[in-house]
Amino acid sequence: MLTERQIEFIRTIPKGENHIHIEGSIPARVALRLGKRNGVSLPFSSEEGMKAFVKKNVVDLNSFMKCDRLINSVCITEEDYFDVVYALAEDAKKQNIIYQELHLDYPLNEERGIAMDVVMKGYDQARKAALKDFGVEIVFIAGIDRTLPPTQCAAFIKNLEHYRDVVDGIGMDCEEKGYPCILHKESYEIADSLGLFKTAHAGEDDGSQNIWDAIDELGCQRIDHGVRAIEDPVLVKELVDRKILLAMCTRSNANACFLFPSLKEHSIRPLSEAGVICSISSDDPPYVGDLLWEYEGVIDEIGFDEDQMIKLARNSLEYSIRGQHHLPTFDAWVDDWKKRWN
Ligand code: ADE
Ligand code: ZN
Numbered sequence: 001m002l003t004e005r006q007i008e009f010i011r012t013i014p015k016g017e018n019h020i021h022i023e024g025s026i027p028a029r030v031a032l033r034l035g036k037r038n039g040v041s042l043p044f045s046s047e048e049g050m051k052a053f054v055k056k057n058v059v060d061l062n063s064f065m066k067c068d069r070l071i072n073s074v075c076i077t078e079e080d081y082f083d084v085v086y087a088l089a090e091d092a093k094k095q096n097i098i099y100q101e102l103h104l105d106y107p108l109n110e111e112r113g114i115a116m117d118v119v120m121k122g123y124d125q126a127r128k129a130a131l132k133d134f135g136v137e138i139v140f141i142a143g144i145d146r147t148l149p150p151t152q153c154a155a156f157i158k159n160l161e162h163y164r165d166v167v168d169g170i171g172m173d174c175e176e177k178g179y180p181c182i183l184h185k186e187s188y189e190i191a192d193s194l195g196l197f198k199t200a201h202a203g204e205d206d207g208s209q210n211i212w213d214a215i216d217e218l219g220c221q222r223i224d225h226g227v228r229a230i231e232d233p234v235l236v237k238e239l240v241d242r243k244i245l246l247a248m249c250t251r252s253n254a255n256a257c258f259l260f261p262s263l264k265e266h267s268i269r270p271l272s273e274a275g276v277i278c279s280i281s282s283d284d285p286p287y288v289g290d291l292l293w294e295y296e297g298v299i300d301e302i303g304f305d306e307d308q309m310i311k312l313a314r315n316s317l318e319y320s321i322r323g324q325h326h327l328p329t330f331d332a333w334v335d336d337w338k339k340r341w342n
Pocket of ligand 1: 024201
């Protein structure tokens with residue numbers, strides 16, 4: 001049970017979020033509205049129905065991705081893409097998220113024949129509106145669907161040269177087992193030549209070798225999840241020495257993809273205690289809950305104390321792609337908070 005102080009702490013601390021997928025985060029209310037607007041039928045007709053559908057069908061990362069692709073199929077027009085990111089910004093504001101790095105997994109849309117310009121224009125307009133209407137700064141990370149042919153992925157990354165004012169980084173996600181990072185070396189070389197920040201999902205449901213390949217072969221400056229780094233002490237030391245952020249999502253790992261028997265057994269604690277820089281994010285809120293719920297779990301079930309939580313929150317800005325200018329606001333909030341309670 002959380003104390004009053006902890007509840008207020010979670011609600012009011014200024015937050016960054018480094019790892020959330022637009023296509024996996026379409027709120028039920030928006031998915032239902034867009035499904036109706038576009039004549040796309042969904043296997044549920046209410047928010048509760050979506051929760052029940054997810055509970056029944058999502059048992060691991062692969063089944064999660066199937067569900068993610070299905071719900072994302074409601075998005076077709078520029079207005080749809082706008083509406084999704086605008087709704088996410090609205091939700092971010094309510095959680096006091098001031099800076100958010102959103103993975104835009106365009107290939108999930110490309111597979112349904114949607115032009116890149118339609119998606120990018122909708123997302124970009126919403127990014128601008130989010131700052132103006134909610135004061136939420138959004139930064140986009142373009143995600144490769146690692147299950148697609150490497151040449152197709154490389155073409156996607158090459159096309160980002162036309163969207164350098166929209167996208168700041170590249171990532172790689174979707175099903176991990178059977179699709180090692182190394183397959184997409186060419187995409188990362190192109191990203192490098194475009195001056196993009198580089199991250200990749202690795203060590204989520206596959207082993208630590210994928211993390212080694214991401215940092216050594218692809219030149220990743222960050223790892224998304226990386227929970228299985230804990231199996232490799234040499235890698236843990238390397239992550240510490242190189243100050244590589246693990247953008248973790250504990251509830252997604254434990255409660256959606258079932259990588260741990262329970263949240264308590266998540267590797268964020270031993271990794272943080274070993275000195276690895278971590279931040280926490282929601283990954284895909286409709287499936288696992290929002291960032292406030294993620295904070296609650298790390299405090300209440302994993303047992304992080306207030307100073308450890310402040311460190312996680314600060315890391316989400318300090319090790320972000322370009323959210324460091326929020327640090328003075330963050331530090332001032334921490335000073336005020338401590339004066340008030342200590
Ligand atoms: N896309 C959305 N969520 C993901 C996750 N947890 N792992 C890989 N790809 C994803
Ligand atoms: Zn993810």
